[in-house]
């Protein structure tokens with residue numbers, strides 16, 4: 001962790017910015033506004049059937065949490081309350097406080113909830129940071145890539161750039177859960193319950209044997225029927241009542257005959273030549289009988305709204321009598337892969353390269369709960385992107401490439417031409433800073449991922465993941481934190497997302513081949529560590545974003 005001298009321009013900017021947005025926050029809250037990051041009123045307005053809860057019951061800190069000497073560039077994260085502003089270790093925890101009422105927003109309404117009101121962007125405390133190329137900045141600049149270093153030697157002033165954690169919060173707040181649909185059990189995996197899972201039956205639904213052995217009545221020894229004549233098997237109800245002093249062979253899962261008081265396991269019983277059953281040990285009343293309703297009673301809530309449908313939940317639902325589940329519809333996502341230089345098969349040649357994003361994004365989006373269509377390839381000619389966007393009826397369009405300002409980078413002008421509202425236009429994160437999130441007039445969203453493949457992943461994790469989390473009704477998992485096994489250099493004002501692997505003793509190690517155009521590090525990795533501006537030292541705790 002490279003600390004910045006308390007006198008640096010960056011520190012002053014940090015303190016000024018913190019003071020400024022503390023004022024803004026106080027003002028916003030006292031006005032009872034619905035703007036980010038509180039968002040409670042907005043979430044409540046969208047939630048159906050009285051299930052609304054405020055998204056943020058309480059601000060996480062009543063005052064700017066960072067009063068001590070500022071650390072390099074953390075002003076970029078100083079966006080209360082989504083960020084934990086690190087005083088020492090440099091932990092960035094974007095979005096953990098977000099989305100607590102996700103479940104409450106999974107409604108069974110007839111249509112997509114009205115688009116959330118546009119976040120009041122002008123009120124967001126974007127922080128303008130001037131990095132003077134003084135000696136300290138130069139020292140930090142040495143650790144940066146050539147591209148990044150060129151920023152540091154210039155004044156870094158990009159007011160529209162959104163801090164990383166704020167960008168995630170904005171993306172999550174941009175939409176509400178889609179309406180519910182009924183899905184056959186086999187098709188519901190990865191979706192979220194839109195209605196609570198209520199037991200349709202007692203479980204077990206009848207008293208049942210927990211073991212292979214004998215159902216016995218009263219104390220032993222017990223008299224047995226002739227071998228094989230009256231065995232009680234699973235799935236065969238209607239066993240004869242058992243009188244005191246009698247026993248009958250029984251299989252695991254078979255209904256307990258009326259009058260039986262216990263089950264004697266086969267390994268604990270012995271049949272004499274006279275056909276009498278003796279117990280090798282004491283048999284207590286009710287032993288190895290699973291009583292009806294022992295797991296749940298009909299009408300018990302087994303899982304609340306908002307629960308992710310996992311394989312285990314599918315099993316439970318089936319056991320409890322379900323054939324189909326009411327789940328939040330998967331958002332349909334169109335993937336538009338831009339660029340004339342892309343090949344879809346074979347070896348790269350003649351200046352052409354293989355498309356690395358089409359094959360990656362479909363499965364990744366599916367893992368995030370979306371229903372991605374086949375990737376559509378859009379050429380660089382004028383108007384092609386506009387046509388593709390106009391033709392799409394998906395809930396979300398993900399584009400790749402064309403976000404920068406090159407001669408054929410059409411994303412910005414096309415979105416402008418369509419009258420789209422840019423919710424996020426550039427994020428203070430490396431790689432991936434040209435990423436964007438826009439809302440089309442129809443209420444549908446466009447996530448613009450940069451073309452460099454690792455930068456595209458950064459955009460996916462920063463913008464698409466929270467947006468899809470909101471649309472799918474998923475609840476954020478607990479933030480995964482891990483200790484760095486090595487120093488990781490940072491950008492002076494932006495966060496970095498760095499592919500890391502677990503080292504087997506609970507720490508994460510940064511991986512090589514982490515350039516914006518490379519996937520080699522990521523493909524070997526377990527996650528992307530969020531490294532705050534200024535870097536993080538060995539032993540510092542960082543947030544790690546998981547990979548599917």
Ligand SMILES: Nc1nc2c(c(=O)[nH]1)N[C@H]1C(S)=C(S)[C@@H](COP(=O)(O)OP(=O)(O)OC[C@H]3O[C@@H](n4cnc5c(N)ncnc54)[C@H](O)[C@@H]3O)O[C@H]1N2
Nearest residue numbers: 339354355356357401402403404409432449450451452455
């Ligand atoms: N003047 C500036 N130029 C660039 C900036 C900048 O700020 N100012 N940012 C750089 C950064 S950082 C990135 S990232 C890229 C983002 O560019 P685009 O989103 O416009 O992407 P493209 O120019 O279309 O492509 C960039 C790069 O990635 C390759 N690419 C594109 N799509 C794919 C794909 N599906 N599979 C594999 N590789 C892909 C493409 O061939 C380019 O090499 O802009 C920088 N420039």
Ligand code: MOO
Nearest residue numbers: 431432433455516
């Ligand atoms: O920061 Mo770009 O977004 O290199 O990859």
